[in-house]
Amino acid sequence: MRLSRYFLPILRDTPKEAEIVSHRLMLRAGMIRQEAAGIYAFLPLGFRVLQKVCAIVREEQDRSGAIELLMPTIQSADLWRESGRYEAYGKEMLRIKDRHERDMLYGPTNEEMITAIFRAYVRSYKDLPLNLYHIQWKFRDEVRPRFGLMRGREFLMKDAYSFDLDFAGAKHAYNRMFVAYLRTFARMGLRSIPMVAESGPIGGNLSHEFIILADTGESEVFCDKEYLEFEVPGPDVDFEHIGRLQAIVDKWTSLYAATSEKHDVAAFEAIAPDKRVSARGIEVGHIFYFGTKYSEPMKAVVTGHDGVERPVHMGSYGIGPSRLVAAIIEASHDDAGIVWPEPVAPFKVMILNLKQGGADTDKACEELYSALNGKGIDTLYHDLDERPGAKFATADLIGVPWQILVGPRSLAEGKVELKRRVDGARELMTVADAIARLSA
């Protein structure tokens, strides 16, 4: 992408409404624009990151055996009357009427709808286990939206729903998601810690929140420091193997980790003082087992081996990709701007032509640009007629992992400079070497 042809509205001043660093940087980097309280448009750069995050979420959901579908944002109130939640949900649910005065709502979550889909088609234990997920916009009419994408009213959510014959099956489904979540966040450069959690209005009695530690986190969390060293399961983990999966979950739940709601002071103080972590955290995922809470009232039943019908055991599993974009920035930035972990970066490489219009620099940049594009590498070419300093500032702000500085100084030796955003390390090399290095 040539910057001269792109839409990247960089802000030099920080808009006054933005209090936390991720919100500030997203506005300044031209990633998002607020349209109303807690409602944001994703501008091209922000949308690219959101899509990268979703792609990782999707890959790991698929790997764990979940199946993607897509449910609508607008739902019928009747469905929610079946579960009893239409009255129970309160003002957080955006209720609307269509032209026929029918009660509709903008979905805050999809347990009812997925249960209706399931019961319409599934009759037998032979069709289990089943885990269906989608990535769709949700709306929760928060009393006080704040912190930009961190607590918006409209937000993107990956929600998965598992169906099993009994608790044992449901536990395995829970474990699959548990492990998939560890992998998902790790791939985005985040260290997540599963913490015992309150199950809240979703209901149920087995629940973990996946928390990443950040000073600006909304919740107060407590855990054992050793979690920060734990190895995340690799891509070869066997999701079908009940025992091995359980072993991973057992390990990741063996030490103390809890949010303030579930905090047990005595248990926490039993940890060696130097191992205690008391910090702020951002919730990026939440998983629940809730048994037959919805399947019973909504009559989602399957026939078992014994020919007897019974309600399915369900769980639901949420990740907020739009919140994750903000969380990644909270975890990875410096004074100059965002520092994207490569897997979620909007572009992998940014070419900075330090002398736009110079015959040699233009030629080298064009060569780099077409070669990198040819290899399918996301490349942003800063080809505007700006001074070097301005280009450096822009590049650092939007946080692209690799910058190639092409200027007369290094070009005189036939070299360009490859700069790594994360630590500022620079290395002189030929154009050919730079291309080879970045396509490795």
Added chain:
RNA sequence: CGGAGUGUGGCUCAGCCUGGUAGAGCACCUCGUUCGGGACGAGGGGGUCGCAGGUUCAAAUCCUGCCACUCCGACCA
């Protein structure tokens, strides 16, 4: 939902107290000089001062009502 605050060119803000017909910096357009960490000069364009009423010869400024947004708290993915 309780408390506090803010709405003035695209952005950050001054002007309001003490009414007199709207300003700065950045951004934008033109020209020139610059060019390795957010350049400089000259010229130029752009604002029903959140909305609606009221007071007044005169309202960004005073009064009333409304709307929007932000922050703290309670609540929550």
